[in-house]
Amino acid sequence: MDLGRLRALRELAVRKTMAAVSEALLVSPSAVSQQISLLEQEVGIKLIERRGRGVELTLAGHNLVHRAERIFAEIESARADIAELKQIIAGDLRVAAFPSVAAAVIPGTIRALMQAHPQLSIQFDEMEPEQALAALRSWQTDVALIDDLNVPPGALDANIETMPLMEDVFNVMVSLDHLLAESPSATLEDLRDEAWVIDTASSNYTRMLTQACQTSGFTPRIMARCNGFEVTVALIREGCAIAILPGLRASHDLEDVWVCRLKPEIRRKISIAFRKGEKRSPALQAFLAKVKEQARA
Structure with missing residues (x-):
């Protein structure tokens, strides 16, 4: 059986539509459909059934997908064995991470790897945790930085391994003329009557904050929804709204914004995810060592 066709079927099991698979594999939907048809001819049995706009296996x-998972795992393990025998840290390593952790650790990690291993090329893609995990499953990336807010531990499949990287706490951000400016900490109750700006890149983040506020007895009055930190911080700076954002956002210089701790704390755990069988890869080992150094720093 052709491995490319098996990969297309595996992607279809995860993504449900030909269009989504074509986007993941960077081919046309008709090419995906043809791959599945050829695979059905190879095995002599129907592998998919159309259901509305999507398909079901x-x-x-x-x-067949279950068997294919084991085949792909063995292939990746074999590649790791060969790379380990070569003892050369070279080639390409694809990394995906979400914006706040990427800004904090990825540039320094890439710089350190360039200096220590000039034959290793890092290819970076900015992705939200759920996207990064899907890219990891579909062999579109080799390493994914994820958090437990967007990817609960139970959502990981058996072929993905994770290692803890760091923890992050959420902070309150207000303008410098806000009543909370100069305060070391704030509670959700302090924010009851505020206008909020929400980072919409993660629906799980919005849901988490809304539930936390409702537990405190109110629903946040959201006046702005932004898919980017630049607009979010501009609204805070001008006193239009306040926000609760990851502490990693405050690890960079923020002019004209006051940052204080949220009490009680809301924490998230950030992890490094990779496919099982690849941990022995010298390139992956080098990346893990350097990104952990950056996280500690």
Whole structure:
């Protein structure tokens, strides 16, 4: 059986539509459909059934995907074995991470790897944790930085391994003329009557904050929803709104904004995810060592 066709079927099991698979594999939807048809001809049995705009795998399709997972894991393990025998840290390593952690640790990690291993090329993509994990499953990236807010531990499949990287606490950000400016900390109750700006890149983040406020007896009055930190901080700076944002956002210089701790704390755990069987890869080992150094710093 052709490995490319097996990969297309595996992606279809995860993404449900030909369009989504074509986007992940960087081919046309018709090419994906043809790959599946050819695979069905190879095995001599129907592997998918169309359901509305999407598709569902048949029992044979699910069984084949299950077997394919083991095949791909063995291939990656073999590649790691060969790389380990070569003892050369070279080639390409694809990394995906979400903006706040990426800004904090990725540039320093890449710089350190360039100096220590000039034959290793890092290819970086900015992705939210759920996107990064999907890219990892579909072999579109080799390493994904994720957090437990967007990817609960139970959401990880058996072929993904994780290592803890760091913890991050959420902070309150207000303008310098706000009543909370100069305060070392603030509670959700202190923010009851405020206008809020929300970072919409993660729906889980919005849901978490809304639930936390409702537990404190109110629903936040959201006046702005932004998919980017630049607009968010501009609204805070001008006193239009306040925000609760990850502490990593405050690890950079923020002019004309007051940052204080949220009490009680809301924490998230950030992890490094990679496919099982690849941990012995010298390139991955080098990345893990350097990114941990950056996280400690």
